[in-house]
Amino acid sequence: MEFVKKHYEKIILSVILLGLVGVLVGMWFAIMADKQYMANLRTTYFGAPQPLPALSLSREDAAMRRLGEPYQLDFSETNKLFNPVQWERTEQGKLIKLVTGREVGPYAAVITKINRLYFSVQLESVLTNFGAQPRYVLAVQNQAAPYRWQRNVKRHYISKGERINGVFTLTAVTGPPDNPTSLTLTFPDGRMATLQAGKAWRQVEGYSADLKYSPERITRRGLRVGDQLNFAGDQYNVIAIDQNTVVLLAQSNQKKYLLRYQP
Known part of the structure; x- marks a missing residue:
């Protein structure tokens, strides 16, 4: 009892301090419970907030691109302020x-x-009564010739090894000489053509x-x-x-x- 009498003030102060600590702890739990209650209310009545969509700057980017390019003004054919519509009268009065x-x-x-113009060669006949070598009758036509009279069909009599000036040389005969299956023609530029019997050979010379x-x-x-x-x-x-x-x-x-x- 003597101890209590001497230290009762300290004991009372300790009890008060313990009570204050208990009150503070209780207040902390009360505050946390109240926060949870308020959060539950927001979720119940307002729902969870949705995240904001991604920010689109496409319009702004397009505007910046337009500003970076010079504006083109057409004052030529399509502009009617500086080029009023014109009318023209033809020779017929229209x-x-x-x-x-x-x-x-x-x-x-x-x-x-657009029409193709051909250079063509055709074996028409074989003449065998003109010496040792047969003579071949070739019908030649150049539709691309500059003058009209040059475009007509021309017949040339030629034997193997002979040349028609400026046209071609008969360099080879395949098959019997009096009834060949084909003739080989060589042109001045080195090109060669095989002329089949009964079929015209031709190539495009112009249009x-x-x-x-x-x-x-x-x-x-x-x-x-x-x-x-x-x-x-x-x-x-x-x-x-x-x-x-x-x-x-x-x-x-x-x-x-x-x-x-x-x-």
């Missing part, structure tokens, strides 16, 4: 609206057909073209390199033809125009 600038002139011409110019109702067939055309107030020379294109040369300004064949 009015044509010029929208693209190609409604008249060489680009308004249309290639309707001709058919052209139509609708604004003036002009139609030309069989145009060849060197031919001339007159339309749209100018004269044009045909300077080249291949299997896909025709090239015209304007006499007024020496400008070339390439027309494509679109079958």
Whole structure:
């Protein structure tokens, strides 16, 4: 008892401190329980929040790309502020609206057909009454020749080893000489061709073209390199033809125009 009397104040203080510690511990558990309760309420009434979608900057990137490129303004054919619509009257009195600038002139011409021109050789007959060697009658035609009279079929009489100047040389005969199965021809450039009996040998030597110019109702067939055309107030020379294109040369300004064949 004497101990209690001497230290009762300390004992009371210790009890009070222990009580305070207990209160603090209890408050901590109460706070945690209250937080859990509030979290449960948010989940129950509002649901769990969804994550934000990935941020898309595609519009901003596109805008930056546009800003990095210079803006192109077309003040040429398609612009009607500085280039008002023009109309042109043909020689027949027809009015044509010029929208693209190609409604008249060489680009308004249309290639309707391109034809192959052949160089052909055919064995027509064999003559055996002209000495020891037979004479072979060859029909030669060059459809690509520059002059009309040169395009006709020409017959040549030739024996083995002989040459037709500027055309070919008969270098070999296969089979009986009086009834050969084939002839071998050698051209001046070294090319060789085998001419079968009863069958013409031919190769493409050039092309001709058919052209139509609708604004003036002009139609030309069989145009060849060197031919001339007159339309749209100018004269044009045909300077080249291949299997896909025709090239015209304007006499007024020496400008070339390439027309494509679109079958």
